[in-house]
Amino acid sequence: MIKAIIVEDDPMVAEINRRYLSEFQDIEVAGIFRNGRDALNFVLENEIDLIILDITMPVLDGLEFAKTIREKRIHSDIIVVTAANDIEHLDEMLRIGAIDYLIKPFDRIRFNKAINKFLKKANLFSRHRELKQEEIDSIFNIKLHTDKELEKGIQASTLERIKTFIEEAGMTSFTCDVLALDLNLSKVTVRRYLNYLVEEGYLTHSVDYETGGRPSIIYIKNE
Numbered sequence: 001m002i003k004a005i006i007v008e009d010d011p012m013v014a015e016i017n018r019r020y021l022s023e024f025q026d027i028e029v030a031g032i033f034r035n036g037r038d039a040l041n042f043v044l045e046n047e048i049d050l051i052i053l054d055i056t057m058p059v060l061d062g063l064e065f066a067k068t069i070r071e072k073r074i075h076s077d078i079i080v081v082t083a084a085n086d087i088e089h090l091d092e093m094l095r096i097g098a099i100d101y102l103i104k105p106f107d108r109i110r111f112n113k114a115i116n117k118f119l120k121k122a123n124l125f126s127r128h129r130e131l132k133q134e135e136i137d138s139i140f141n142i143k144l145h146t147d148k149e150l151e152k153g154i155q156a157s158t159l160e161r162i163k164t165f166i167e168e169a170g171m172t173s174f175t176c177d178v179l180a181l182d183l184n185l186s187k188v189t190v191r192r193y194l195n196y197l198v199e200e201g202y203l204t205h206s207v208d209y210e211t212g213g214r215p216s217i218i219y220i221k222n223e
Contacts, residue, residue, distance in 0.1 A: 003030045004050040007039040009057045017052050020111045036065030048076045055082040066096045079114050113201045162193050173220045194219050
């Protein structure tokens with residue numbers, strides 16, 4: 001069983017993290033801590049595989065906590081969940097070895113993507129002493145979009161066409177109908193690709209009930 005702790009001073013966010021983590025059967029939440037000092041005392045006495053870590057906290061903040069455990073050669077994986085979106089904090093946490101960095105407010109899809117990245121690494125490391133290049137690429141989330149690698153019904157060329165159009169048009173939110181019209185593709189095709197991009201974390205979606213008729217799905221590009 002993988003043991004995880006949550007280091008978060010906001011009780012509501014801590015509960016969201018706990019609830020999301022509880023959906024993964026292989027992960028046990030071993031503790032929730034409101035500051036880095038209490039968390040540090042715990043990890044010094046207990047072997048922990050994963051730390052969900054906020055940065056801005058009282059007593060001992062997340063950055064100092066992370067530096068301290070690395071100095072003490074504690075190699076638990078760290079996923080940062082924080083409101084701190086400045087380059088300095090991001091750079092420091094990456095240097096320390098955080099495997100992912102989530103900005104509040106986050107959604108379940110993005111959180112799950114971070115956990116799945118951790119689980120992929122943990123699974124590969126537990127089964128192999130040496131890794132192939134494609135296995136290393138999967139850990140670092142390097143994707144070579146070839147048709148062979150994509151799931152059935154998704155072609156790399158069409159996927160890149162849709163993403164390029166979204167980027168070049170500066171689209172931040174849109175419906176399937178609008179995109180299908182602009183790209184001269186069928187709504188069924190575009191919806192399949194948009195749902196794939198949601199699963200990949202490139203997009204999120206919400207439902208607009210104020211259309212005066214049937215509810216419409218709004219796709220939103222993640223920053």
